[in-house]
Amino acid sequence: MRLHPFTSLTAAGSTAVITTAAASLPLSLTVIAGAAFLAAAGGAGRRMAPAAAGILVPLVLSLFILHGLFFPEGTSVLAQWGPARVTAEGLRFALERTAQLSASVLVLLLCSFTISVPDLVAALSARGVHARFAFVLASTLTLLPAISTRLARIRQAQEARGLVITGGVFRRLAAFRWQAIPLVLSLVEEAGTRAAALEARGFGNSGARTSYREVPDPPLQRRLRPVLLLAAAAAIAVRLWQPTAGA
Amino acid sequence: MSSPSLTLESPTPAAARKRRLLEILGALAIAGTYIYLVLNQPADITGGPGSASALIALSGFLAGAVLLIVAVLPTLPVSTLVLIPVALVLNIVLGQFVGSTLVPFYLDAIGTVLIAVLAGPAAGAATGALSSIVWSFFNPTVLPFAAGAALIGCVAGLAARYGLFRRFYLAPVAGFLAGIIGGVVSAPIAAFVFGGTSGLATGAIVSAFRSMGDTLLAAITKQALISDPMDKAIVFTLVAVLVYALPRRTRQQFPFVGRHRVLAGAGQSKGLPAGRTTVRSTVHSTGQDS
Known part of the structure; x- marks a missing residue:
């Protein structure tokens, strides 16, 4: 089934928001696996992999070096070289952040690699x-x-x-x-x-325009979009209501 | 260049007021989010993933950036509008290359600053915000920095408006100041949304401050205050080089340049490297194309 560009944008955006709001490691990992599966199944995996690696590898390395070695708030020290201390808390923080960010990045990349730009325009x-x-x-x-x-x-x-x-x-x-x-x-x-x-050609003028390109928008998708947006808003509301809940 | 249309209705004062309101709302959303984040200094940032503050930072800054785009984009003349994709491409091509290498700089604002100098603060702010949004199609991690990019564009336009690009040595100074502002605004995003920085070299600088026992936000702000002013000083210098190399005919397409005498006239471009552009930047009278 071909998704309307707005549907894939809404789905990707809401998934990224919900993953960020939930801040739970299992959910982030599920989203990562889901995005990877969809990319592979949809045939976008080969084009997406280099882009995702180019973004995520420096980010992940930077997070693990930063929090893995230097985490002054950490108490359970696993190893120590001079000022650098590997703490369990630091590694856990880096892992959680990595999973959360990777999930959002992969979902949004999947959306932009599968969307058709002429359709979107x-x-x-x-x-x-x-x-x-x-x-x-x-x-x-x-x-x-x-x-x-x-x-x-x-x-x-x-x-x-x-x-x-x-x-x-x-x-x-x-x-x-x-x-x-x-x-x-x-x-x-x-x-x-x-x-x-x-x-x-009158580009600067205001007023209605017609387009040769018709993008089909099935009613099911039209109804799905508000639901996704509401879910994202609800996730934010729950998180703001209980700022310390979750992981 | 564009003359008022004889057949289409011209924009009403009410529409202009609505746009002004949107602009102010956008600026307020960005300022309010920053003040909230700094005043509250969410303590949960390293205790657990500080996602409440991440969500507030994300939504506040993004909403502000989108409001600015909605307010400014319809008012730009077509000659400026067609330059925005060019600016975006320059930002992306140069920024993508530098961002992941082992230099603690970004150089991802050359196009934004170029537009700001040629077309003014509003166009600069819209270009900065648009740049982040369009770039996020390839690299979603730049999306949260839309507000910082808009601010850089706005400050660059103001610097051009008040003549800081008339003297070649003032451009890096303006860039340095813009970098301080941009860095301070972007630091909470890096801290709350990313829990660090997205580059290796910038990450190394943050690590150095963390090893001295700083909090994450303090360490990232200090890193931003080291990287950003230098980065923007370089960007503003490069843009000054580029703008003075543009042919006079091209520069005259932009009413902003003529109206506020953004660039130096004849005899004032001797500070340029290699002196190859002195012939091109000849007399520049005011009001020639308004």
Whole structure:
């Protein structure tokens, strides 16, 4: 079944909120397993894995080094080297935070890797969300891959002209100028052309718009979304009511 | 560039008032959340996952950022609007690279500051907030920092408005000050939502303060006060280099630059490195494109 973009956004957002609010290790681990399973089943796993690793590996390492070695509040010391003390409390804190953050990150990544950007943009403009936000979103997502290749091409061109990135801060600053200025100049120039084209087509004007793209929104999903949002709000309310409950 | 339309109705004063109200509400939500977090200093942060404070920090800052976007986005001229995706791409491309490497900097605000200098504080704030929201499609961990990014954009726009980009040596000073503000606001997010920082090098600095017995929030605030001002000073300098390298025709597309004489005219750009841009930044009269 194909999900409406709003349904997957709502589902991912509510899951992230509920996991954060519940702050329970078993729930976080369940969500991680669920997200991994859905990614693998939906065929997004191969594309998602590098992205998730790039975000989570530094985060997890940083948390474990920080709380595993230095946790002044910890009492049960497992090992000690000079000022660094490995405490059970610190490790537990790092583990809980890691699970909680990984769950949220994986769920949100799963959503953004499975959502169809044209559908999302069409759905956003159909719902009266300003066409401008949809434009910024779609334009960024399509510009991004193009920029990396252009940056590589500019670097090759400058290297052909004798650019060698070495030495101190000023040399590096000069090298940055050599590469960034052509990039920014061409991007700004193109943006100016696009602005004129969009303006000529009435982009800046207010008023209703029609779209060629119809995104089906089954009634079941339409009813599911408020339920998910209510569940997230309820989770926040419960947590604020009993700030110290749970793990 | 854009002339008032003859067939479509022009925005009413009531709509402008509503937007102003949204802007103020957004700023209040961000300020209120920060004050609440600092005053309450939730004690549960290392006792158990401080999720009540994490939720308050997340929802308050995000709501503020979204309100700012809703208020500012419809008012921007199209020439500024089409630059926002460019700014976002610059933020992401440069920030993604630096963020995970072994440098305690982020450099994820170059595009935001560029827009702020060219189009003013409101556009800068909206770009900062949008940047975090769109970037979170690839990296959800930047989403909670939307309010900090909006603040950096706003401060950069104010710095440009009051002429801090007219002298090349003032740009890093403005960046340093913006970094202090941004760092102080972002530290509670890092502490309550992440329980640390998301980078390795910044994590090492926090560890050093923790080993001296600081609380987590104190350690992260100190780390932010070390990293952020330096980071933003570098970013503001790089943006000054970029802005002075833009051709005059491009700069003139932005009424803000002309109206507030954001950039120096002829003869004042000798502080630039390599002196290659002096020819381009010639006389810049005021009010030429308002």
